[in-house]
Amino acid sequence: MKLLDLIQVLSTKTIKKIAYSVLVLLIAVDFIIPRHEIHFFGDKIPGFWSLFGFIACVLIIIVSKWIGHMGLMKDENYYDE
């Protein structure tokens, strides 16, 4: 439980600050990391996978929810009626 107490003590602001600095660091280091395995053009662009991850996440959420609300999502008793 000590870990959980620690998380509760830390304010949301501090966590956010730490999280954002980690993300910035990720992109920064990507400029200097050695690249051995290049499978396609994206592997040559620094920060490519950061952008990819973010866009992928946004796309998955928005497109799936859109498909779901087109009529895939039904009330739980749908098949019983």
Added chain:
Amino acid sequence: MMSEIFNIQFLHPSVFYILGGLLIPFLKGRVKQGYMLFVSLLAFFAVVNLPYGTFGAYEFLSWKLTFLEVDKLSKVFAYIFTIMGVIGVIYSIHVKNDGEHFSAFYYVGGSLGVIFAGDFLTLFLFWEMMAFSSVFLIWFRKSKSSLDSGFRYLLWHVAGGLILLAGIMLQYSVSGDLSVQYLPFHGWWPTDFQSLASFLIIIGFIVNAAVPPFGAWLPDAYPAATVTGAVFMSAFTTKTAVYALIRVCAGSEMLIVLGVIMAIYGVVYAVLENDARRLLAYHIISQVGYMVAGVGLGTPMAINGVVAHAFCHILYKSLLFMGTGSVLYVTGTAKLTELGGLYKTMPRTMIYTVIGGLSISAFPLFSGFVSKSMTVTAFGEAHLTWAFIALMLASAGTFLHTGLKVPYFIWFGKDQGLKAKEPPWNMELAMGIGALFCVGLGIFYKPLYALLPHAVHFEPYTAYHTWETLQLLLFTQLGFFLLLKKLWCEDTISLDTDWFLRKGAKAFMWITKPLAKIEYKFIGEIYEFIIQKPIMGTAKVFKIIDTVVVDGAVNGLGKLTLAWSRKIQNAQSGQIQHYAMYMVAGFIALIVVIMVLP
């Protein structure tokens, strides 16, 4: 056969589950618990002891049945199946219902039978045993919806099994050879009988691998199963199918496309899903998609990746099912809209589940990282860029749901004030073992790589690859928290491909009602006039001959049959569960007879 096997100092590992399972109903309390654990451990050590080669060949009519064909591929699957057997037994050891233990034992025994089968008939026998034993893991939940789901599960698997059997029979008539062999299928449609045989076999396999559009049974059945039953089910059916696909269909290009579709399809449905166990079920489809696609690519690296991924997948997916199962066991619900704020009361379960979530997401230092990346890299090296990108996209989706959405909405999110506590010690122990494997394999992956069917030339922890994964996952996390409001769960179910069957069945019943009336009134009368009357006339003549000559001999036999059928009549309850139980009993009897025969 038994004696022959005893002589050479080892046993078919499924013997422990199949013969060992028979004793479960006769034992009680601690003795029973200890016995089950002991049997599952024995099965594991039996696999350790197993030499490579072909054993247990048996002549049946004109066919040669081979029960035990051991090579690197079957052995690595046997290792993970028996490890999972031990974990599953520990997790379910408190369950009072002997039937549940019994079904789980035969389910595991069936899967071991499939992977060691040297011929298609043996494979089919165990294949069906898996379906008929696992359905009870659903039915023992004992609710109306589980009963219905179980029936649908059985129908899917019987249909898939029949297609597989048709393929096997065709293969036999074309080649005269029943041995399990490499029969890849190229293109999208069969062109001759040989390719039709491969096509039917591949369809039979992919029904069990839950490949869309034949995959709807999985998210229907697994969340309907018992808490402990779902843990077993998450491990065996789809992975046995992956094994069969590797053995028979590696390099069938169709599988690449289907696998990539699966990987994305599972992710899309996971966004919409509210039931935590059904969400995980959709992620089985997504993860098995990586494996199916890898089998389709078929290069040594891809096959290694698939096998390693199946190995790790069984461990982390069962861990996730154990974690969410514990929540269901303690709180009585697995719906994300009804859960939240459990971090105060179930923190250890949270840690185990998050470890499972990080493993499935292929986070560095967790098991998925050393296996998934091998499959994905195989696609990169084969320059199939579209598949590579699609699989990376699905990776982001995996972390989004299993690593973030499930833990967030169960343990954080909106505090629902549910009364909860950690689950019983045995459930926690099983989760602890699973979590240890997930972290252990992520760090000490060399022993796993040594078990893979081909020599491994792959190093997961290169600087760039680690960094690429971290970027992908942590920026997915950023997206998750920015779009948290959009991701809030809705209390709904999502229509899947089984809509056509479930609604179609209703329409069929609706159409057949008036048809039945027509049949009864109209066709019945025509039938009577044209067929029945002339036949009756002829029959009268025959009757005279019959009463005089044949009756004497037949009467004695008839009385005997009548007496027997009166007895059997009692067994005809009209409930399909009972018939299924008889069929399982028949399977068991058949297998026991074969095993014990000299």
